[in-house]
Amino acid sequence: MDPLTTSAASGLRARMESLEMLANNLANVSTDGFKTDREFYGLYVSPESLDPAGGGMPQTLPVIERHWTDFTQGVLHPTGNPFHLAISGRGFFTVNGPAGRLYTRNGGFQLSATGVLSTAEGYPVRAVGGGTLRASSQSPIEVAPDGVVTQDGQALGQLELVDFTDTGALAKQGRAYFRADDPRAQPVAAAGAAVHQGKLEGSNVTGAEGAVRLIGVMRQFEMLQKAVSIGGEMNRKAVEEVARVGS
Numbered sequence: 001m002d003p004l005t006t007s008a009a010s011g012l013r014a015r016m017e018s019l020e021m022l023a024n025n026l027a028n029v030s031t032d033g034f035k036t037d038r039e040f041y042g043l044y045v046s047p048e049s050l051d052p053a054g055g056g057m058p059q060t061l062p063v064i065e066r067h068w069t070d071f072t073q074g075v076l077h078p079t080g081n082p083f084h085l086a087i088s089g090r091g092f093f094t095v096n097g098p099a100g101r102l103y104t105r106n107g108g109f110q111l112s113a114t115g116v117l118s119t120a121e122g123y124p125v126r127a128v129g130g131g132t133l134r135a136s137s138q139s140p141i142e143v144a145p146d147g148v149v150t151q152d153g154q155a156l157g158q159l160e161l162v163d164f165t166d167t168g169a170l171a172k173q174g175r176a177y178f179r180a181d182d183p184r185a186q187p188v189a190a191a192g193a194a195v196h197q198g199k200l201e202g203s204n205v206t207g208a209e210g211a212v213r214l215i216g217v218m219r220q221f222e223m224l225q226k227a228v229s230i231g232g233e234m235n236r237k238a239v240e241e242v243a244r245v246g247s
Contacts, residue, residue, distance in 0.1 A: 012228070015221045021067060022217060026210045033106025033176040034203040036070045036210075071167050074105075074204040076196060082140050083109045083117070086199040087161065091190030094160040095123040096132075097177065103162065103187070105201050106176040111135055117149070127157035145194040159195060162187035 021037050028034040076086045085107030087093070092103035095118075102123065109125055112118045117125045117133040124132040133149050133156050135141060141151045147159035164170060169185035170178040180187060 011224045012221065015217050015224065018217045019214070019221065022210055022214045025205045026207065026214065028175055029203055029205045029207050029210070031106075031175050031203050032108055032200045033074070033104055034205060035072075035105070035172075035176075036203070036205045037067050037172075038070055039067055068168060069170070069172065070204060072204045074202040076199045076201050078199050080198055082142075082198060083111065084198055084200050085109060085143060085159075086196045086201040087190075087193050088196060089190070089193040091161045091163045091193035092178070094126040094162055094187070095119055095177075096126060097123050097173070100179075101126070101187075102173060102177040102179060103170070104177050107195075108200055117141075126160040128160050129157075130160075131157060133157045133159070143195055143197040145196070147195045161190040161193050161195070163190040163193070164188070 018039055021039060025036050071090075073088070076088060085093070087105060087107070092105060093107055095102050095104060104119070106119070108120055109117050110120065112122065112124075115135040117135070119125065127133050127149075128147075135151055135156065136154070137152065139152050141149055141156070143149050143159070147161050149156045149159065164180070164185050164187060166184050169180070169182035171181055173179050
């Protein structure tokens, strides 16, 4: 494959990954606690990519080196539901997932049939010390800014709010959960975080920005497709000229 077609094909692959990522971001513009994904581009050069016909000059191919998550806080919007909680500042709620601890900014909680404060998926919300928060009656609960939960004047526990020095080591699970599989991701107590009762944090995806970026990537994709077509046409004409000279 000639250098033009190789570079264009590599660019097409990178733009395809970007399109999938942007489409997923836009699909979650209304998902509470969702954090937008972004890409980091780079140039790939390997010994195998040396072009003998070009005097040993290496080809550089555009690639997406990695995706990263933007943890910028979303807008807190009131819901009036006493079980809806939002965090202002850095930090995550901790819940007991099916295979271990999960971390989330989506505080759309509810009481389970047994009175345990849980997520919409049924994951129990963790309290400081590793326990759960269980309501003793149907009376309303109150949540202080420091995460202390009370009911009828009795403390039920304190929400386990954690933060990470390196949030880049967190891995997404589902739309609004994160895992800390990487050894670098060690949870510590969140400093300066405040809990707001009766509110939820919206997605930090900006619909207008996402749409503009999506259009831009699609146009780049179309231009690269044309480059592949031009490369193919040039190769076809070169073959025809060689055949004409040899006849």
